[in-house]
Amino acid sequence: MAPGPARAEKPAATPAAPSVPALLAPPSPELPGLPTTSTELAQVPVASPAFSRAADRYGQAHRSHADAQSRRGELDHTVTILRTRAPELDATRVAAEARVQGLRTRLEVVEAAIQALAIESFVAGGADERFNEAMVSETPAINDVDRRDVLSGQSLEVLLAEREAYRVRIDEAASRAAAAVQDMAAIQQALADLDTTRPGIIDQELRTAADVAVQRVAYEEARVLSTVEGVEFPLVALDAYYRAAIALSQQQPGCRVRWWALAGISRVEGRHGTYGGTTLLANGDTSRRIVGIQLNGTNETAVVGDSDGGALDGDPGFDRAVGPMQFIPQTWSRYQADGNEDGTSSPFNLYDATRAAAEYLCASSGGLDGEDGLRRAYLSYNHSLPYVDSVLGFARLYERTVDVPEPGV
DSSP: OOOOOOOOOOOOOOOOOOOOOOOOOSSOSSSSSSSOOOOGGOOOOEEEEHHHHHHHHHHHHHHHHHHHHHHHHHHHHHHHHHHHHHHHHHHHHHHHHHHHHHHHHHHHHHHHHHHHHHHHHHHTOOOHHHHHHHHHSSSSOOOOHHHHHHHSSSSSHHHHHHHHHHHHHHHHHHHHHHHHHHHHHHHHHHHHHHHHHHHHHHHHHHHHHHHHHHHHHHHHHHHHSEEETTTBHHHHHHHHHHHHHHHHHHHOOOTTOHHHHHHHHHOOOOOGGGGGOOOOOOTTTBSSSSSSEEEEESOOOBBOOOOOOOTTTTTTSBEEETTTTBOHHHHHHOOOOOOOOOOOOOOHHHHHHHHHHHHHHHHSSTTTTTTHHHHHHHHHSOOOOOHHHHHHHHHHHHHHHOOOOOOOO
């Protein structure tokens, strides 16, 4: 290891950032392109203008999709109700038509009884004109005396009243049957209209779902690149430190390295992957390679001859420390790791470099959750007491400032 290109200095105060509400669920590995940030960090607050804009777009896309889902749900609900109502109306029609038929059969019996009474009255020599009037009139204009004279009792009055009652019931049942037929026709038309409308609603739901996926990826990318509140590094850097600490807690439980201990080294060695104006990408790569000074014995450096033909540092004469954690090529060849499990190991990727640094520290000392263990490990990383003090100062600052679950706790 060689001293990093950056020396410790008091970090600039982080400006107050607008509060951005958490949206929906933690990252989902099923969504292509989504950063694989640890779900344990989902509630860590971050802030940046880009994140605020991405959150607004994501929220709007989600609301539009929810509206489209609601419209499709309402359509399906209406279709279900109409399809349930149709057989009910058909049953009403069938019952009403059957009632009409039954009432007509009874009416025929009443009509026959009236005819029989007419014949009986005629044979008995009744008053033909008045009887005929009673036969053809819906409301015969005869008084009680006339009825008794004409009919010889109440038979015709009862039969006429019964005939009128049957006719009213027949009209009512026929109206119900006609109304049911009309309503069924309206339902069929409504279902046809909904079938015409449905493809457009489904298409809108699919389009908004696709937009939600796009905006979700953009939102998560903006989130991992946004600065963690209270410190000067982005969430992707915190994730690199956190994942390395988790991995070592499982691999070497006695080491007890913490994420903040790794963050302290990263701050002094490569400014969390931003030394020299470079930026950290969502996958942990630096936007351009960080390469330290030539280790040729000048500038208070040791003499370290080339060990890799310049493959990593571009210098075939002397080695140079490379990447955000400033590994000397020969040290990297021993401790190289694939911290983000993408199938490659690169000292220029913060996930890989941090995992390698964690293994290097654990090989140098145990009990890295305590002061003595940390000092021994940091001193092995760079044999300089001011360096150790600087790294430890930043590490403790991060420990106090950012609240995340500790590995193995």
